[in-house]
Amino acid sequence: MPESTLATFSVKRLEIIDQNGNADEALLPSLSGDELRRLYYLLLLTRTFDGRALALQREGRIGTYPSVLGQEAAQVGSAFAIAREEWVFPAFREMGALFTLGYPIHQLFQYWGGDERGLRTPDGMNIFPICVSVGTHLPHAAGAALAARTRGDRTAVVAYFGDGATSKGDFHEAFNLAGVFRLPVVFICQNNQWAISIPLAAQTASPTLAQKALAYGFDGIQVDGNDVLAVYRATREALEKARSGGGPTFIECLTYRMADHTTADDASRYRPPEEVAAWRERDPLLRFERFLARRGLWNEEYAAELKGKAEGEIDEAVRRFEAVPPPEPGGMFDFVGAELSSRQRRQREEVTTF
Secondary structure (H helix, E strand, C coil): CCCCCCCCCCCEEECCECCCCCECHHHCCCCCHHHHHHHHHHHHHHHHHHHHHHHHHHCCCCCCCCCCCCCHHHHHHHHCCCCCCCEEECCCCCHHHHHHHCCCHHHHHHHHCCCHHHHCCCCCCCECCCCCCCCCCHHHHHHHHHHHHHHCCCCCEEEEEEHHHHHCHHHHHHHHHHHHCCCCEEEEEEECCEECCEEHHHCCCCCCCHHHHHHHCCEEEEEECCCHHHHHHHHHHHHHHHHCCCCCEEEEEECCCCCCCCCCCCHHHCCCHHHHHHHHCCCHHHHHHHHHHHCCCCCHHHHHHHHHHHHHHHHHHHHHHHHCCCCCHHHHHCCCCCCCCHHHHHHHHHHHHC
16 A cells, blocks of 8 residues: 555744834734733733842742743733633743733732732632642643533633643643543643753754644644734634634743743753843843834833833732731641541641640
């Protein structure tokens, strides 16, 4: 029998704004001037939070913290497309996405300050707690999407994760489930190209991560993760498809982690400085500033005004975080299970009477 080709595949890449702020007009999403300026403020707010969190960690006022420097567009752009009724499963580096969705900023400081009460999602927000363990929330997201479809809810589920999660079994199990049942879920990977000290090339032989979705029977697309409008457009289209029964989508946001993995890391020990310098030229905030300036929506005076506003908002969040009374010692036993074991009850008594 002759050899034949059973199928061929291709992987799309989306980029709308180049490094100089020039845009592909045909691909620009339909956003008003106010909405574009709101996107800019959210990018700026995320960067301001990030800088303050690093300073607070160095002062011993919060614990270990994972910087989002360089990944603001992937987070803000995607979250800007998410509707309030949709379910969101974040990993641990999604501060920009959470701000954009309206999560209280002081609660994030509270969480990174070691107080788990910071993860008490406000009523009316469909956001699951931060997942620090790599990729373990992906099957949960797929399960939530299955539940939504079974209930007949016209909603979608969004799961965030990094490139390191694509090396985990949880990733493949979630993708398989989503593909087989055509679930209304959007998987958003911030491929920042380093899983702590492991470069992407040592994690996978695939030229892109987006193509991994093809093996599970659904669409995968690579987006310039430093282009906030490209990320917004790709996410909006994937969510519309999911809500209308079109099944899952995998969005690979190709970006770069310009900071250390966390404040407990020193990336200079394993990462060449010229690589970091090259990505600084592709800074998502600068790129969007240039785009807005070309449309008369940005100038130095406006930027200074918004910078002051962002710093004021972060100042107020820090004040609220540090004004929260510390948790009761026995609180660590609350919500562990429906009932405490005899040993746990004894431990609780010891802690509360210490």
